[in-house]
Amino acid sequence: MQVALERVSKQFSHNGDRIHVLEEVSFTIAEGEFVCLVGPSGCGKSTLIHLIAGLERPSSGRVLIDGQPVAGPGTDRVVVFQEAALFPWLTVQENVEFGLKMGGAPPEERRRKALEAVRMVHLSRFVDFYPHQLSGGMKQRVAIARALVMDPKLLLMDEPFASVDAQTRHLLHEELLEIWGKTHKTIFFVTHNVREATVLGDKVLTLSARPGRIKNGYRIHLPRPRRESDPHLIVIQQRILLSLQEEIAKVVKNEDLDYLVEKDKPMVFGNSGVGGAL
Amino acid sequence: MAIAAWEGLSRVSPWVPSVLGIFRLVALNLTDIRILTALTSSLQRMAIGFIGVFMLGIGTGLLLGRFRLLDDVFGTLAMALHAMPGAAWVPLAILLFGLNQWAVIFTVLLGATGIVMVSTSTGIKEVPPILLRAAQTMGARGTKIFWHVVVPSAIPRIVDGLRLAWAFGWRALMAGELMIGSLHGMGEVLNRVAKQRDLHQILAFMTIIAAISLAVDHLIFRRLENLVRTRWGTA
Numbered sequence: 001m002q003v004a005l006e007r008v009s010k011q012f013s014h015n016g017d018r019i020h021v022l023e024e025v026s027f028t029i030a031e032g033e034f035v036c037l038v039g040p041s042g043c044g045k046s047t048l049i050h051l052i053a054g055l056e057r058p059s060s061g062r063v064l065i066d067g068q069p070v071a072g073p074g075t076d077r078v079v080v081f082q083e084a085a086l087f088p089w090l091t092v093q094e095n096v097e098f099g100l101k102m103g104g105a106p107p108e109e110r111r112r113k114a115l116e117a118v119r120m121v122h123l124s125r126f127v128d129f130y131p132h133q134l135s136g137g138m139k140q141r142v143a144i145a146r147a148l149v150m151d152p153k154l155l156l157m158d159e160p161f162a163s164v165d166a167q168t169r170h171l172l173h174e175e176l177l178e179i180w181g182k183t184h185k186t187i188f189f190v191t192h193n194v195r196e197a198t199v200l201g202d203k204v205l206t207l208s209a210r211p212g213r214i215k216n217g218y219r220i221h222l223p224r225p226r227r228e229s230d231p232h233l234i235v236i237q238q239r240i241l242l243s244l245q246e247e248i249a250k251v252v253k254n255e256d257l258d259y260l261v262e263k264d265k266p267m268v269f270g271n272s273g274v275g276g277a278l
Numbered sequence: 279m280a281i282a283a284w285e286g287l288s289r290v291s292p293w294v295p296s297v298l299g300i301f302r303l304v305a306l307n308l309t310d311i312r313i314l315t316a317l318t319s320s321l322q323r324m325a326i327g328f329i330g331v332f333m334l335g336i337g338t339g340l341l342l343g344r345f346r347l348l349d350d351v352f353g354t355l356a357m358a359l360h361a362m363p364g365a366a367w368v369p370l371a372i373l374l375f376g377l378n379q380w381a382v383i384f385t386v387l388l389g390a391t392g393i394v395m396v397s398t399s400t401g402i403k404e405v406p407p408i409l410l411r412a413a414q415t416m417g418a419r420g421t422k423i424f425w426h427v428v429v430p431s432a433i434p435r436i437v438d439g440l441r442l443a444w445a446f447g448w449r450a451l452m453a454g455e456l457m458i459g460s461l462h463g464m465g466e467v468l469n470r471v472a473k474q475r476d477l478h479q480i481l482a483f484m485t486i487i488a489a490i491s492l493a494v495d496h497l498i499f500r501r502l503e504n505l506v507r508t509r510w511g512t513a
Contacts, residue, residue: 050411073415075415085412087409098416099418
């Protein structure tokens with residue numbers, strides 16, 4: 001599945017203010033490609049995922065899937081969310097079957113496909129568990145299985161491993177690459193972790209601070225599995241980090257500005273500051 | 279220790295009731311066939327009323343939670359119903375149905391439906407948006423999302439509401455029976471005992487009334503709530 005964003009902008013109104021989240025974002029994802037997007041927090045990464053998933057509409061510009069504009073959510077593009085978003089009242093098995101059930105698949109087919117997907121993420125022993133009985137990493141695996149079972153052409157991953165520990169993340173990376181190798185799905189993977197992006201992606205895009213724009217693109221030709229400490233990778237990581245640092249500095253500066261405005265509000269301090277009051 | 283001290287005090291003063299005396303009376307009353315039939319009549323009314331509360335409360339709560347327009351129009355009314363003490367319905371109930379058991383059942387129904395309605399619609403409005411998004415990306419739409427995502431995610435809230443409704447309904451039942459007075463049931467028995475001005479008997483019946491409400495709460499609603507909490511992982 002091929003994805004193309006053409007000058008996509010997104011604005012929200014918040015308490016009467018217009019917030020420009022994304023501005024003129026353009027890029028393409030080729031069939032079967034693994035593209036990672038990194039950017040500072042609050043730069044509109046999740047919004048971008050929602051736009052491609054069809055959960056939100058762009059304020060201007062177009063999101064094209066195989067040349068067709070996105071009209072709404074579809075099972076050809078499934079999202080894996082950061083918080084796993086499993087249904088707490090369903091077992092692992094039932095969670096994975098959910099999409100098939102919504103699509104009206106017969107129970108026998110649902111069961112078979114779900115078991116297959118669960119096996120892919122190595123959770124066969126846990127099919128009867130409820131989500132709250134699982135660790136963070138296991139929940140994300142279930143979320144991946146739940147997406148895979150729909151056999152989507154595009155897998156949209158919104159910081160899926162942000163809240164799991166480093167060892168588990170490493171394991172999940174290997175599993176994800178294994179699945180990608182087997183299924184040849186197109187993957188769009190959003191993260192704030194530069195090393196994660198370089199280990200996984202064919203291409204790494206960086207997004208600027210709000211309003212989010214595509215800043216740079218880096219193509220990574222190294223064969224997989226890649227080691228995070230590979231010297232070639234470190235060079236690329238350094239370049240990406242350098243480019244992102246400017247953006248993070250902007251975010252911090254903006255937050256400082258907000259803080260100053262708040263701080264100057266109490267009249268007691270006036271222009272004299274804290275020292276004047278002593 | 280406290281009970282022993284109290285018991286000692288009750289031997290000296292006629293104004294302090296004896297705990298042992300009350301329990302002796304409770305046991306005596308619970309083996310009295312007339313009291314037992316009164317209890318059964320009361321519980322029957324309560325059961326009929328509660329089935330009504332269950333259906334009406336959840337039904338209207340689902341509608342209010344589902345349709346914004348209905349909530350805008352009737353939301354305040356639902357809160358008013360929720361705020362109204364059960365006993366306040368008795369005069370209207372007697373006017374509508376006369377001095378019979380339907381008046382009591384009506385009182386239970388209106389005394390306890392509000393809380394179920396409000397907790398159901400709250401539960402529905404509080405469904406985590408991320409679950410809705412997840413369901414949407416897996417191909418679920420409108421009605422399917424409502425029944426497969428929104429309603430199950432509201433179930434812990436609904437069960438909370440039902441548990442409270444039991445206590446509210448029980449209060450309304452007693453208020454109704456006490457005020458109607460002539461109807462065979464626990465309220466009527468309490469009325470009769472009150473006329474005999476027997477402190478120990480009155481306290482014995484109050485103990486029975488409280489104990490039954492507690493027993494049902496423990497045996498049914500607490501268990502239900504624990505079951506839901508373990509499964510939903512909200513404990």
